Amino acid sequence: MQIFFLIIFLSVSLFFSSSAMALDLIFPQKNPYNTTAEKTYLMGSVKKGSKLSVNGEHVKVWHNGAFCKTVNLSEGENTFILQEQFCCVPLIVKITKNPLKNVKKTCRQIQKLVYKNLMFSIVSDDYATVRSDASVSSRRITDLPKNTNIFVEAKYGNWYKINVGKSCEPLWIQEKNVKLLYPINSRVSSNINNVTFCQDNLFRYLKIKFNFPVIYMLQEKNNDVILTLYGVKNADMLYNISNKQSVFEKINVIEDKKNNNITISFISSEKIWGYEADYQNGELVFKKRKKPVLNSDYPLKNIIIAIDPGHGGKEKGTIGPTRIAEKDVNLNVSLLLKKQLESRGAKVVMTRETDDCVPIYNRPEIAKKSNALICISIHANSMVDGDPFEKNGTSVFYYNEHAKNLAETIKQSMLKDLKLKDDGTRKSSFVLTRPANPMSVLIEIGYMPNPDEYLKLTNRHFQRKAAKSIADGIEKYLNENTQKYYLLPGTGSGF
Ligand SMILES: [Zn+2]
Known part of the structure; x- marks a missing residue:
């Protein structure tokens, strides 16, 4: 008797497992599924050589068993009945189309908190990313190492706005990466202490030593790479040395004395093959790749x-x-x-x-x-x-x-x-x-x-x-x- 029940149990479970295996729905991954799209698709596989219908309509099955059916969605709940030829239990897929919500754009002009004085602050994490807006999805401008001095002028949500002078695009940094120290009347600038140029087989280098690390930004314009340094004094050293020792084709240094920012353009007649900058032992190392010889x-x-x-x-x-x-x-x-x-x-x-x-x-x-x-x-x-x-x-x-x-x-x-x-x-x-x-x-x-x-x-x-x-x-x-x-x-x- 027991054996009889066991056989019944095994054949029933075998039947259900094989019927469950016969139709394998991969997309949508969830059932029921919610979306705001006008169209979506039902994608998966059936047994090779088997037939499939969706809401009674025949759907193409590829020779590997794959199927993909695009479906138009009406507002609200949409029901799709997937019936495989050898499968007695159909698969019911429910997809709800929700209306598109109007997402209000947040206006960055309204600062939640603008500091009366600048706040002298430092990067308190191992490194922090500076972005073009108060959002992790905005453009990455640079990463700053620990103890970089920054001057915070406003706060928006969990973000601080960094003061880099009026001429520049706004820079933002996350609150969690920064320690505010004390109010200060104006930005203190870092001094350039040393400038070196060198090269090896692959790269040309410019190395700059400051009193304390400053924010920098890299951009490219046609064949030129532009390195901007925020809050720096003493560009004379850069002028003098770049005239005498530069290993680069041509360098243009422009000092914005009002905001204490320096722009260094690496001008070249050749296309760009690669460049980067980062701090190594407190020194900013910029390198630009030489044209490969083939x-x-x-x-x-x-x-x-x-x-x-x-x-x-x-x-x-x-x-x-x-x-x-x-x-x-x-x-x-x-x-x-x-x-x-x-x-x-x-x-x-x-x-x-x-x-x-x-x-x-x-x-x-x-x-x-x-x-x-x-x-x-x-x-x-x-x-x-x-x-x-x-x-x-x-x-x-x-x-x-x-x-x-x-x-x-x-x-x-x-x-x-x-x-x-x-x-x-x-x-x-x-x-x-x-x-x-x-x-x-x-x-x-x-x-x-x-x-x-x-x-x-x-x-x-x-x-x-x-x-x-x-x-x-x-x-x-x-x-x-x-x-x-x-x-x-x-x-x-x-x-
Ligand atoms: Zn991928």
Whole structure:
């Protein structure tokens, strides 16, 4: 009798588990699901060769079992009944479309608290980020080390506004990173104590020693890099030395005596290859990359390139219709790209080579420390709502102007070989696009939710083609933008 019940129990649970497995809904991730979008999609998989209907209407199933159905949403609750051919219990998905709320823009003109006097303050954390507005989503201007002197003029929410004189854009810093010390009548300026210029194979350097660290900002304008120092006196030393000793092509120093700010422009006839500045042992070190010299036959020979396979470990990235994770697609393409680049003579540094979860801020550090000329971050795109059959294709991202052309050249090479739709070249502030050294580009090869692109992204042959097209793009960019030297018989590598 007991055995009889056990058999009944096993067959019932087997039936339910197999029917539950037969229809696997990946998107929306939640059921019921809430959105404000006009359109969204139902994406997942059924058993290979099986049929699927949504609200009685036949839906295409790809040969790997993937399906993706775009649905229009009406205001309020929308019900979708997903019925798989071999499954007796339909899956009911409820999606509620909420009206778009009018988000009131906060006005920064109204300061909650404006200090009567400036507040002499210091950075109290190991470092603090200065931003262009009182919000973590605003533009990052610089990071400041501990004990940097700042002058706070107002407070807005959890943010302090830093006084840098009238001529400059407002700078903001989070309250938690700062210690207010005492009121002061006017800003105290830091003195320049020492200025040094030097160079090595890869970079030209300007090093400045101050009484105390000051806020600085880096910008680029065409081929020029502009370094602004806030609250500094004694630009004479900078004038004198830069006239005599500069290792840079041309330097322009402008002193704004009223506000005690100094602008140093590194003017060049060559395009920018990378630059950065940070404090090292209390000294501000600015460095600008020299134009690489390439071997005409092997433009990638000895060029250091960092590859960052997006996500990894417990950070899976986007999950495709049959549950292959983006992190694995990214790693496969990245390892193939490494092979491609190495076969052309490049030295490749990887931010990960296995299924590891490398913290996001460590990744650009790995690239920077390796002295890479270029850093390429590899991803496959996700999609929150919308229509995956309308929005798809290859896109590339950059942040600093000097990386735009590299991003565009790589994308063109990919479009030519992979023949996906052009999904754009966009300026975006990501952890992996922000560094100005190395030159940083992030690639979204295609979209995981689109079943056609998913089939390609998870196909080894396509991954190899993608890796080759990216390597071709990098090589083409270097070929077009550098001077070459020609090997004479028996002269060695020339490096
Ligand atoms: Zn990603």
